[in-house]
Amino acid sequence: MRQIVDEQLQELILQYESSNVRDAAEYSLLAPGKRVRPLLMLALIKDYGSDPYLGLDVACAIECIQTYSIVHDDLPAMDDDDFRRGQPTNHKVYGEALAILAGDSLLTMAFEVLAQSNYSDDKKIKLIDLFAKRAGMNGMILGQTLDLSYETQPCESLEDLLTMYDLKTGCLLSLALEAAAILVEKDKDREVLKNIGYRCGRAFQIQDDIFDVVKTLEEIGKTVGSDKFNNKTTALAFMTIEEANELVVSLYAQIREDLFELKLINSEIYTMIEYLMSRQS
């Protein structure tokens, strides 16, 4: 399925006029990525007994949002990253101005893809509203804002940190799962799917926090206070590695319960989440 998503993304972006900004947008959109969110969405559609091809355009729109957020987050004024998905970041290749415009383009493109899709008008409006809410100023953007603010003013409680993780990472995972529910007309499942998305986001972020410490410990070769590795607050500022591991395990237990409630145990989405939670780095 990943290749089909990539081909559709290519086709969609080539519908725009050739320009510097299209080149820049294409560079990041088609960079080798895991396509976690699109593939989770398509798997869930299949689990619901529908044809995953049904969700192809929505999957592409999600990837547009994910890529725009990466391109803007990598900018010097934000996280200032030089590499992403194994290649130089967008602004390193095209300069900051085009990277800003490429991000703006991909965000706008997501809504155009949704408006142009073949679903009923009613479903399109539900999807567009969902995209704007999960990606916007009460969702992912708020998460990125809180994350940036914790660089200058450390996060003071685990609860605040987890809320930031929910928003920054959970929102787009929820978006993927809820979008599938809209497409197959299982709107009643949206609330539980939203929670699954948030829990996945929390769990992934806490796992990252643990991996960072373990990796740093291995590299430094000695024990260092877990919250002192860099200026960024992580879950390990509030708990031990053991406690963090337990929290991840309990989040996955809740996810399993949620999937059970939705009769989605022994499903592809369950297998995918199990695979994602089993990663070792």
Added chain:
Amino acid sequence: MRQIVDEQLQELILQYESSNVRDAAEYSLLAPGKRVRPLLMLALIKDYGSDPYLGLDVACAIECIQTYSIVHDDLPAMDDDDFRRGQPTNHKVYGEALAILAGDSLLTMAFEVLAQSNYSDDKKIKLIDLFAKRAGMNGMILGQTLDLSYETQPCESLEDLLTMYDLKTGCLLSLALEAAAILVEKDKDREVLKNIGYRCGRAFQIQDDIFDVVKTLEEIGKTVGSDKFNNKTTALAFMTIEEANELVVSLYAQIREDLFELKLINSEIYTMIEYLMSRQS
């Protein structure tokens, strides 16, 4: 009407959770502006015999797009402006990171406002598609990309320059006029209205080019080659001030003909455009 638009913008933005990014977005969205595009749209709705209040949400969505584009264009990596609408630019007050995120928020908010509005689903989808097309990678963003590219590689023909003006400035004016047509179910007028928007955009930009030269001539107090004032190519690189003035006059003549074709002579939209074209700076 301007005050009503401002009040609605305030109400819409305060529906988001209180945060740094909401403050930054609000700062630019509610900065004192002429609200040209929203007011053109509301005037046109009235000219068509409908209640302008019908268009309030769409007018606000247009202002969200206009403001996002200003916030991003003012960034140091783009036009690097310090003042806008009589106050310091967004990044000067909130920093670059929040300015980028505030722009992203306002762009996303435009689509949320449209999705949440009270129009029929059919009209909403038409509006969302129009917004994405005029503001996106084949529209306004392409215009800004071309404008930036002409800073390093001078624009070589009047035609290229005018195309850039159409995209950079005309697209959002067309958006305002076409949106009114969608709301009052005059879709057949959209093509002519689109042309009016583009022509207004061209005319405004050429007028700006003329004002810049006249002002600089007054300030410097001597004649200077019209295309040498700064690195930016203007219409005066390809014609004299007299020819530029004639081009503006002919564009307005075409706009009048277009409005006549739509039976919109002696209308509020005509008066507004006449007012805008009569400005002396």
